[in-house]
Amino acid sequence: MIELEGLTKRYGEKVAVNNLSFAVRPGMVTGFLGPNGAGKSTTMRMILGLDRPTAGDVRIDGTHYDRLKDPLTYIGALLDAKAVHGGRSAFNHLLCLAQSNGIPRARVHEVLDTVGLTPVARKKAKGFSLGMGQRLGIAGALLGDPRILMFDEPVNGLDPEGIHWIRTLMKSLAAQGRTVFVSSHLMSEMALTADHLVVIGQGRLLADTSMADFIQRNSRAYVRVRTPQPEQLSDVLAAAGITVVRTGDGAFEVDGGKAEHIGELAARHQVVLHELSPQQASLEEAFMRLTAESVEYHAHSGSGATGGDAPAARSWGEGWKGEG
Known part of the structure; x- marks a missing residue:
C-alpha cells in the first residue's frame, strides 16, 4: 500500500503539490489523473524519494522509501523510460539493477522474456525504439517481483498489441493482490x-x-430517442412530465428518464421508435468536466501560422523493429 498524508511540495512561490492525502490499495489498478502541470510526476517522485516533500509524509507499506532494504523487491516503478545508459545492453542494464538489490541473475532472463525483449537482450539500449524502451522500463519495474508497482505513462510508444499487453499485465498484477498505481493521459485506455x-x-x-x-458523479446521463413521429412522441413524453431536447440530427435527448419507461410509453401510444439508447458520458468527458477549472495550460485555435512560440517539427530516427 502507498499512503500519502498532507503531502506538499513547493518550488519557491510555486506550489506543485498541495496537501495531498490518499491511499493506493492492493488488489486493484488505481489510475492517477490530472491535467498537465497538476503535480502527478512530482507526487510520484516524492513517493520514490527522488524529491523531498516540503511538508507531509508518504509511506510504502508503512515505511519511507529511503529506509527500504533492496527497494526493488518492495516497489517497482517506471517513471522515465529514457533513464537508461544507452551504451549498455538491455541485459546488462537489468543485471546492474538486480545486483544492486540482491536479485538473482536468473530473474533478468525471466523479465526480459515477460516483456518480449529476449531477442534483443544483447542490443544496446540507445538503438531501441520508444516502445522497446518502455518495455525495458517495465522489465526493470518487475525485476524484484515487488508487491507494489507504479507506472507513469506506460503505454507511450507502444503499438496496439503492446497496449493490450500492458493493460492485461496490470490487471493480472492487481488480481494477484498487488498494488498497481498508474498515471496516463490516455483516457480511453484508463x-x-x-x-x-x-x-x-x-x-x-x-x-x-x-x-x-x-x-456517474461528473457526467450527464440521458436517453437518446429517434422516431419518424417526433411530434407525437414529444406530446406523449410531455404528458408524462418528461422534458425532451431536440438534437441537430432529428433525435431527442431525454434527461431524467429511463429507457424502459420511454419505450413502454411509446408502445402504449403506438409511436414507432427507430432508436432508444441510454447514453453515459465517457471517462474523458467526466474528467474534462471535473478539471475544467484546474487546467493550467490552455491551447487556443488560431490561423495555423507559426509564430515565435510555435515548436519546430522534429524527426526521430528509426530504432530496432518494434513499437516506435
Whole structure:
C-alpha cells in the first residue's frame, strides 16, 4: 500500500503539490489523473524519494522509501523510460539493477522474456525504439517481483498489441493482490484498465473514488430517442412530465428518464421508435468536466501560422523493429 498524508511540495512561490492525502490499495489498478502541470510526476517522485516533500509524509507499506532494504523487491516503478545508459545492453542494464538489490541473475532472463525483449537482450539500449524502451522500463519495474508497482505513462510508444499487453499485465498484477498505481493521459485506455481513480488539479485532490462513481458523479446521463413521429412522441413524453431536447440530427435527448419507461410509453401510444439508447458520458468527458477549472495550460485555435512560440517539427530516427 502507498499512503500519502498532507503531502506538499513547493518550488519557491510555486506550489506543485498541495496537501495531498490518499491511499493506493492492493488488489486493484488505481489510475492517477490530472491535467498537465497538476503535480502527478512530482507526487510520484516524492513517493520514490527522488524529491523531498516540503511538508507531509508518504509511506510504502508503512515505511519511507529511503529506509527500504533492496527497494526493488518492495516497489517497482517506471517513471522515465529514457533513464537508461544507452551504451549498455538491455541485459546488462537489468543485471546492474538486480545486483544492486540482491536479485538473482536468473530473474533478468525471466523479465526480459515477460516483456518480449529476449531477442534483443544483447542490443544496446540507445538503438531501441520508444516502445522497446518502455518495455525495458517495465522489465526493470518487475525485476524484484515487488508487491507494489507504479507506472507513469506506460503505454507511450507502444503499438496496439503492446497496449493490450500492458493493460492485461496490470490487471493480472492487481488480481494477484498487488498494488498497481498508474498515471496516463490516455483516457480511453484508463477507462479499460483502472478500477479506482485519484484525480488531482493544481496539486490538490479533486477525486478519490471508483471508476463507476467518478463517471456517474461528473457526467450527464440521458436517453437518446429517434422516431419518424417526433411530434407525437414529444406530446406523449410531455404528458408524462418528461422534458425532451431536440438534437441537430432529428433525435431527442431525454434527461431524467429511463429507457424502459420511454419505450413502454411509446408502445402504449403506438409511436414507432427507430432508436432508444441510454447514453453515459465517457471517462474523458467526466474528467474534462471535473478539471475544467484546474487546467493550467490552455491551447487556443488560431490561423495555423507559426509564430515565435510555435515548436519546430522534429524527426526521430528509426530504432530496432518494434513499437516506435
